Structures are given as structure tokens and as C-alpha cells.
Amino acid sequence: MSSETQEPVQYDDGYAPEVGVGPHPAPWPEGAPYDPELLAHGDRRNVADRYRYWTREAIIADLDTRRHDFHVAVENWGHDFNIGSVVRTANAFLAKEIHIVGRRRWNRRGAMVTDRYQHVRHHPDTGSLTAWAAAGELPIIGIDNLPGAVPLERTALPRRCVLLFGQEGPGLTEEARARAAVVCSIAQFGSTRSINAGAAAAIAMHAWIQRHADVPPTL
Structure with a gap:
């Protein structure tokens, strides 16, 4: 071989x-x-x-x-360079699948080749993603600091779900916000208005891990 x-x-x-x-x-x-x-x-x-x-x-x-029961989806309307970082983190936390919404091409450099070991699915638009999720009875959890969003730190993420992230800058599209079962914000305490999209994705995935994963007592 x-x-x-x-x-x-x-x-x-x-x-x-x-x-x-x-x-x-x-x-x-x-x-x-x-x-x-x-x-x-x-x-x-x-x-x-x-x-x-x-x-x-x-x-x-x-x-x-051994894959976990959460999926990761990223809106890719502007060829977001953060997607590679999101994919790398999804591999580290062993997401079920990664979903790229919008433009098929994305910057793979930040993934450091981890995408070769993940199942990556493409959806041409947000409606296609939400239809796929509905067919599998998977609630979509939007992650964005928006008015009316509920704190991620106080939210019990479901075991089976899709964590949906918008691209750097504009965040989730209006359609994504409307179709999400809930939108969660990440608590911030400094002067910046937002944190990097890749960092936000890592925080949200780790929140799922803390609640549902079988974490060994030692490495």
C-alpha cells in the first residue's frame, strides 16, 4: 500500500x-x-x-x-482565512463533520493538514445547511455576540447539534440567525468589541467538550 x-x-x-x-x-x-x-x-x-x-x-x-456528536459549520462568503483554524480545532475536539457554507474554496493553511482526517461537507447556502440539519433532527446553535443572544457560559449545549459560526467581521448572516434554534454569545470583559472567529469557535467547541465528552483524568 x-x-x-x-x-x-x-x-x-x-x-x-x-x-x-x-x-x-x-x-x-x-x-x-x-x-x-x-x-x-x-x-x-x-x-x-x-x-x-x-x-x-x-x-x-x-x-x-470515536467521533463526538457535534458538527461544526462555518459561513464562507468572503473566503475567510479563519476557517483553517476552525477546522484544526474541530479535528482536535473530534467533531462529527465540518460543514462549509457558501464558497467551496477556503484557505487550508491554518488547518495544518488536519482536514485530511475529517469529513468535510459543502453546502451552497445557509438554507441547504439548515435543511440538512432538520432532516437529521440536529438543532443549529449560532455563535455570535448579537443583541438578544444568550450567554454560552449559561447554556446547556445539546449533545447532538450543529455549532454555526459566521465569518470574521460581519458574523452570522441574517438567515443564519433566523434559522438557528438559539444564538449564544461569549462573555467578554475587555475593551474589544469582538474576538477572533477562530478563537470563538474553539471556545464554543470546548464548552461542548466540558459538558459531554468523556475526559480522562490524566493525559
């Missing part, structure tokens, strides 16, 4: 330290998850240690047995 292309991890400061592991010493482990080319040449991918030398297909299959 041939291995996946080992794309280099990109860092904003241009410095890319060597990551991963080199060739596996003999004897090689045997079994379906392992990729002979990675065993022979090393594994420099941005994956957790438990997945070293595994094929991409084997990693995805294992993640599919």
Missing part, C-alpha cells in the same frame, strides 16, 4: 522544526494499520503519536469509531 503525501506543516513565522519520527527500526510491526512506506522512510505528518506509521485510511477509520 502506498503512503499518503507527507505535506510539510506550515508555520506563520516560517520556521518549520522537524516533526514526527524517522524510519521504524526492524523488526517492523505487522497489521492492517501500518504503511510500509512510512515504516521505511519515517512519518513526518501532523498526527498524534498513537497514529505514527498508520495509513491515512486507517486513522480515519479509527477516528470514526
Whole structure:
């Protein structure tokens, strides 16, 4: 079985330290998850240690047995550069799926190749997303600091849901706000009017994790 292309991890400061592991010493482990080319040449991918030398297909299959019940959706009307960061965080918290609403193309740099291990679904517009969510009986939880929004910190997020985020700047569209079951705001205490969209997404996903995930006592 041939291995996946080992794309280099990109860092904003241009410095890319060597990551991963080199060739596996003999004897090689045997079994379906392992990729002979990675065993022979090393594994420099941005994956957790438990997945070293595994094929991409084997990693995805294992993640599919453990994915959480929340979905992440992002409106992408202006080719938002924050989407990559949202995708990376969704992978870290093991979201069920990632949904890109609007423009199909998005800046993948911030994802650091984690999108290769996630199920990414495209919706041409907000109506398509909400129809899909309704068919699966998944409430849409909008995240935006809007008048009338309820504090995320005081909201019991449902186990099965779609966390919907607007793009940087304009936030959620009017249609998204109208179709959401609830819109939650994130408490802020400083002078800024808003926080980065990628940071807001991370806070909301972690709120779900705190309520529903089986968090081990130690790493």
C-alpha cells in the first residue's frame, strides 16, 4: 500500500522544526494499520503519536469509531482565512463533520493538514445547511455576540447539534440567525468589541467538550 503525501506543516513565522519520527527500526510491526512506506522512510505528518506509521485510511477509520456528536459549520462568503483554524480545532475536539457554507474554496493553511482526517461537507447556502440539519433532527446553535443572544457560559449545549459560526467581521448572516434554534454569545470583559472567529469557535467547541465528552483524568 502506498503512503499518503507527507505535506510539510506550515508555520506563520516560517520556521518549520522537524516533526514526527524517522524510519521504524526492524523488526517492523505487522497489521492492517501500518504503511510500509512510512515504516521505511519515517512519518513526518501532523498526527498524534498513537497514529505514527498508520495509513491515512486507517486513522480515519479509527477516528470514526470515536467521533463526538457535534458538527461544526462555518459561513464562507468572503473566503475567510479563519476557517483553517476552525477546522484544526474541530479535528482536535473530534467533531462529527465540518460543514462549509457558501464558497467551496477556503484557505487550508491554518488547518495544518488536519482536514485530511475529517469529513468535510459543502453546502451552497445557509438554507441547504439548515435543511440538512432538520432532516437529521440536529438543532443549529449560532455563535455570535448579537443583541438578544444568550450567554454560552449559561447554556446547556445539546449533545447532538450543529455549532454555526459566521465569518470574521460581519458574523452570522441574517438567515443564519433566523434559522438557528438559539444564538449564544461569549462573555467578554475587555475593551474589544469582538474576538477572533477562530478563537470563538474553539471556545464554543470546548464548552461542548466540558459538558459531554468523556475526559480522562490524566493525559
